[in-house]
Amino acid sequence: MELLLVLVLGLLYAAGVYLILRRSMVKLLLGIMLLGNGTNILIFLLGSITKGKPPVIDSNHNVFQDIYADPIPQALILTAIVISFALTAFAIVLLKRVYALVDSDDLDDLNTPEEEDI
Amino acid sequence: MIDNHILAPVFIHLFTAIIQLIAWRKTVSQRFLSVGGTFIGLLIAIRLFAKVYTEGSLHMNASNWEAPFGIVFVADLLSSTMVLLTSIAGFAVSIFSSVGLSRQRMLYGYFPIFHFLLMGLNGAFLTGDIFNLYVWFEVVIISSFVLMTLGGRKAQLEGAVKYMAMNILASTFFLTGIGILYGITGSLNMADLAIKIRNFDNKALVGITSIFFILGFGIKSAVFPLYYWLPSSYHTPPSAVAATFGGLLTKLGIYAILRVFSLIFIPDDFTRTLFMVLAVLTVITGAFGALIKTNIRRMFSYLIVCHIGFMLGGIAMFTKLALMGTVFYLIHDIMVKTNMFLIAGFIRMVSGTMDMQKLGGLYKNYPLISLMIALVLFSLVGIPPLSGFWPKIYLFQEAFVDKQYFFIAALIIGSLVTMYVIAKMWADVFWKDVPEGVAIEDKYKDLPLFKKLLLVVPILLLCSVTLYIGFNAENIIIVVDRITNELLDTSPYIRNVLGDKAFEQ
């Protein structure tokens, strides 16, 4: 299981970096999203995975009876997912607006010289 | 010592923002709310600073969970000073933006977002939990994205794409670092991490983790190779927004470097050399960038980069005097850089342009205001009794003792270039007559007196704070001295958060 996750992690990071280095705005966004997901899996992996033992105490007991999965990485990942959700939504709207204004997907075209700025 | 009210600087901005959201599209009441909110925030910050100064560090366990398990908020002298400076700058920018910003932008919710930004900054300064720091960083960058795109002109959106991509990337690096830290220590509390990392054997792994933090914070604070998003985006939003960004956001990165690299990773030779190389290159590239720009705000953007290098160089030497230089420079820089962009906004208001080649004659028309601006510009350059001078003495002295000759050269080049570009700007904008064939549109002249005051008072406020820092440097040095002691010997911080049991092993 760990090995599989490590492979997925490497793949996500590699694909993310590759896409970020492209010139297209959409690919930039996809790359950022992939990197973010890679980071989430990294946190999940480093929180030492425990299978089939959710950190929920059943109603007959007051404390944990057994080894249980660490809930903190999941809390961290959930927070990171929520944040990246907001960031991605913003980024999509922004890129859509930029595309409508510049009429190009190429990041190199984002250099309109504008002398007068507020 | 426990104080349950240290989060008040965060909550005041949260509640101001909520009330402003309820008063959506009512721009007049939003302006009053914003000025009132930042003023109360300033009072709270002064109280927090006074309490920390007299009684020592405070902390608070959120939800009443004991320190290494719950999220802890810590107000030591560095954090409370940063909160105080943020509040002063926020108050000034809030007053300025009530006139300096078009109503169109206010309708899209400038003020609530501005308060969310201040909330995020205060939260980031006060937190004692590394993941919580990440969350506050995100609050700050999401708010700054919105502020940056507000208005939706083409140049603004183009700048925002670069800004957004680099900042999200920085957050990803930061988060990766946090993930690895959690993996090797099983803790997120910074005080707890400090002890656990010190006792951790695999130093190579710790070094690699620290690289992720350098990358993340380096992008945020605009350090060489990673700074280019700053000059290509900071000149696009309105001046009030640029003032908040230029004054506070990059300094948040420097604060995070100071905090993390004094508490968790103690800089070893490799990190210090890396910081030094980066600092020298940052100063030089920033200085050269500033030389060739004729637009005032583009020039200021490069000066931000250049001066970030000064602070980073102080951290790289990591001795008492060098850190004193860095912290003092941080205090001076927040006040002056915020003011610089407000001044840029004022110049734009008076003459309708920011291109130095088209500007001129400001001194003739507004002699008193020009003299006040001159004081700010001299502070930035560091003419002896003014505020920019004192930290540079420390940096120079320590660089000689530490034999960092490249850094000395960079300091000299950086200071000279700053002086040169400011002198050029003074001559072009204030002394020179208006060039022929350029029609100036003075929007300022026709404003009623009250609105004129609202534009000038924030500049005057920040200017007087700068003058206080310069002329009463001995008081500032007492504070800076204590902050530096806390940075170099972190055991009081750790004891404050974790209690005495922390050092029993």
Added chain:
Amino acid sequence: MRSIILQTATRYLLPILLLFSFFLLLRGHYYPGGGFVGGLVASIAFVLHSFANGTEATMKILKRKPLSLIPVGLGISAVSVVLPTFFGLPPMTGLWWEEKVPVIGMIGSALFFDLGVYLVVIGVVLTILFTISLTKD
């Protein structure tokens, strides 16, 4: 694309999904669930409705702009966070009602925090989706 099957199904699914989201919100304190998940399910119900009937129709049944939910939700959450400080406790400490309320169970400040999150999530998700779907290129 207007599918009669989807429209009919949505008519029945919308109340059920909203009820389910409320169920998730209430059980959140001790079991998996909570304000964020509940809010997402509720907003998915409206998103489904907008798929079936068009965004304008969804805005019509919502009556108010979803943006106005954000300050309300934030306000409820923020008050429940700050409230414990007036009792000399750190912010975010759970304050609990002594007696059990039927159906809901124990009521505490955590429930109000979740309720605020629930409203904010609905407001944010719907605002984002409406903004994206209503912008013309």
